[in-house]
Amino acid sequence: MNKIKLVILLTALFAIVLFAVRMGTSILQKDAVFDEQYITVPMFDLINQGWSVETAIDFEETKGPALIWPYAFFGEMFGGTLNDLRLVSLIASVMTLFLLLLIAIREQCSTLGLCLVTLGWLLLPYNIVFSEIVMGEVSFVLFSLIAVYAYYTSSSENKRGCDLLGLLCYALALSVALHSRIHVVAVAGAVCLHAFSRFGLRSWPWWCVTLLAGLLRIPLMMRWGGLVSPEYQSLHGLGFRLEGTAYLLAALLPLTGMFAIEAWRTLASKLQLVLAFGFGFVFMLIAQPDLFVPEVIDFDSPNERFQGIVATVALLVSDASLVQNLVLTICAGIGCAGLVGLYKLNATSKESLPCEITVLALTIGCGLYLFTRGFVFDRFLYTWAFLLPIVWVKRLSPLLLGIQFAFLALIACRLVSVWLI
Numbered sequence: 001m002n003k004i005k006l007v008i009l010l011t012a013l014f015a016i017v018l019f020a021v022r023m024g025t026s027i028l029q030k031d032a033v034f035d036e037q038y039i040t041v042p043m044f045d046l047i048n049q050g051w052s053v054e055t056a057i058d059f060e061e062t063k064g065p066a067l068i069w070p071y072a073f074f075g076e077m078f079g080g081t082l083n084d085l086r087l088v089s090l091i092a093s094v095m096t097l098f099l100l101l102l103i104a105i106r107e108q109c110s111t112l113g114l115c116l117v118t119l120g121w122l123l124l125p126y127n128i129v130f131s132e133i134v135m136g137e138v139s140f141v142l143f144s145l146i147a148v149y150a151y152y153t154s155s156s157e158n159k160r161g162c163d164l165l166g167l168l169c170y171a172l173a174l175s176v177a178l179h180s181r182i183h184v185v186a187v188a189g190a191v192c193l194h195a196f197s198r199f200g201l202r203s204w205p206w207w208c209v210t211l212l213a214g215l216l217r218i219p220l221m222m223r224w225g226g227l228v229s230p231e232y233q234s235l236h237g238l239g240f241r242l243e244g245t246a247y248l249l250a251a252l253l254p255l256t257g258m259f260a261i262e263a264w265r266t267l268a269s270k271l272q273l274v275l276a277f278g279f280g281f282v283f284m285l286i287a288q289p290d291l292f293v294p295e296v297i298d299f300d301s302p303n304e305r306f307q308g309i310v311a312t313v314a315l316l317v318s319d320a321s322l323v324q325n326l327v328l329t330i331c332a333g334i335g336c337a338g339l340v341g342l343y344k345l346n347a348t349s350k351e352s353l354p355c356e357i358t359v360l361a362l363t364i365g366c367g368l369y370l371f372t373r374g375f376v377f378d379r380f381l382y383t384w385a386f387l388l389p390i391v392w393v394k395r396l397s398p399l400l401l402g403i404q405f406a407f408l409a410l411i412a413c414r415l416v417s418v419w420l421i
Contacts, residue, residue: 006111007101010118015094017122018131022090025420027132028083033419036134039063040085043134046072047080057223060231063136064220066179070139085134092139093131096386097121099145103152104390107352113393116401120389123408125254125309126379129415137379140180141386144187147173148387151191151206152353155198162195162205171209178217182227183383186368188213190360190384194353234302236374242287244369244376247306249280250328251378252335252362254309254411255385256342258404260334262396263341272344273337280336284329289376291315291324308378309411339363345395352394354387361385 022028032040042059046068049055056065071088078084097118104117122128130138147170154166170191177184188210195203226233263273289306291314297303314327339362346355361384369376392404 003105003111003114006114007098007105010101010114011094011098014097014118014122015090018090018093018128021128021416021420022086022132025132025416027086027420030420032082034129034133034135036082039067039136040082040134042068043072043075043085047076057220058229060229062228062232062236063181064179064217066143066176067136067139067181071134082134086132089134089138090131092142093127096138096142096145099142099149100386100389103149103354103387104393106152106156107354107390107394109390109393116393116405117389119405120392120408123405123412124382124385124389125408125411126382126415128412129419130379130382132420136181137382140177140183140383143173143177143180144184144383145386147177147184147187148191148357151195155195156353167205167209170206171213174210175213175216178213179220181383182217183365183380185214186361186365186384187357189364190357193360193364194356197356231299234299234374235297236372237302238371239373240371241373242283242370243289243304243306244372245366246284246287246332247289247310247328247376248366248369248381249336250284250331251308251310251381252339252366253331254407255335255381255388256338256362257334258338258392258396258400258407259341259345260337261341262400263337263344265397267341267344267348272340276340277333277337279333281329281333283336284325284332288325288328302373304373305375306377307375310378342391342395349395352391354390355395358385358387358391 027033039061042055042061045055045059056069059068061068071085074088074091075081075085078087100121101114101117104114109117126137150166150169150173154162154170174184174188177187192203192207192210195206221227224230226237228236260273260277264270267273290304291306291311293305293307294303310328310331314324314331317323317327339359342355343359346352346359362381365381365384369380392401396404
């Protein structure tokens with residue numbers, strides 16, 4: 001079968017699966033779940049009160065207008081209810097898979113490989129849940145992937161390092177993503193560093209348009225007086241701390257842990273893996289995050305929360321903080337070793353842009369949390385790991401890929417049972 005036809009078929013099947021989950025679970029009967037009680041407020045204000053500076057700009061949310069506006073516009077077009085807003089997430093996830101499969105074709109994935117990439121996108125932690133509810137991640141990842149796809153097609157087909165159309169598409173998608181959430185800084189940094197590694201000084205156009213996109217965010221930051229709207233600035237902001245990065249290194253385990261095994265199995269030298277494990281382990285030892293979660297969010301004073309898959313596992317293992325800390329240190333060591341293992345696996349194989357962008361984006365993203373304060377969640381990694389379904393297929397052995405997908409399926413079932421059933 002022609003691969004483009006296969007991509008269309010797989011995208012359609014994925015959409016059917018998401019609609020089956022939508023109809024087969026209790027999500028359509030549920031009131032607001034996860035963060036929907038907060039994120040939908042400005043959307044419903046736009047739908048019910050109309051578009052104005054107050055409703056479109058001066059709303060209170062941690063995300064930007066590039067998230068709020070599309071949901072409000074298309075949600076109102078579909079009917080204006082909560083379930084209509086949720087439908088926007090489903091469509092965004094389907095569109096993202098289509099682009100992901102186009103990249104997989106360029107990565108010479110086989111027919112089976114394309115099917116596995118589709119399965120990997122379905123099982124990517126949090127994706128199946130975020131595809132069914134109103135959260136900022138799915139639409140944000142769509143714009144981020146458009147930017148990466150524009151860079152991929154432009155840089156791979158032009159020996160000068162870029163073409164004007166690709167550069168403009170990248171700049172536009174990056175600017176939109178940046179007005180959705182600040183996490184795209186890691187993706188933009190990954191693109192710029194990758195371009196420099198390939199083209200040297202000829203990569204300057206990518207750096208320039210990235211800087212320009214960043215400057216376009218400044219007016220909104222000045223109006224809000226910070227990275228997020230005023231009401232939420234006690235929860236997210238700038239400030240040096242180690243705990244945020246330490247926790248994200250531990251949260252890497254479900255995403256990168258299998259690469260540590262693959263690298264240990266195939267690489268002659270194990271030293272860098274051992275050093276990476278030691279780094280993550282020691283880093284977590286000296287920067288233990290507090291997993292205690294207050295029942296009520298205090299919007300008036302700075303506070304921190306570390307929540308997600310890894311925190312849940314640590315809390316389920318034991319009530320003793322010493323045991324919880326040990327679990328986190330081991331997870332951080334394995335997660336860090338897996339990230340380095342992926343880098344080494346890619347270095348010893350045929351060049352793969354998704355692998356390189358993923359390593360860079362995850363590294364930069366985790367590093368950026370050295371300079372933030374406030375909440376840190378496992379799902380933040382989702383905003384930098386959207387190319388992982390391709391990476392898993394290209395860099396894991398069949399056995400380890402099967403184990404990875406089985407592991408992810410358990411996580412997906414748990415998340416579905418908590419949020420959708």
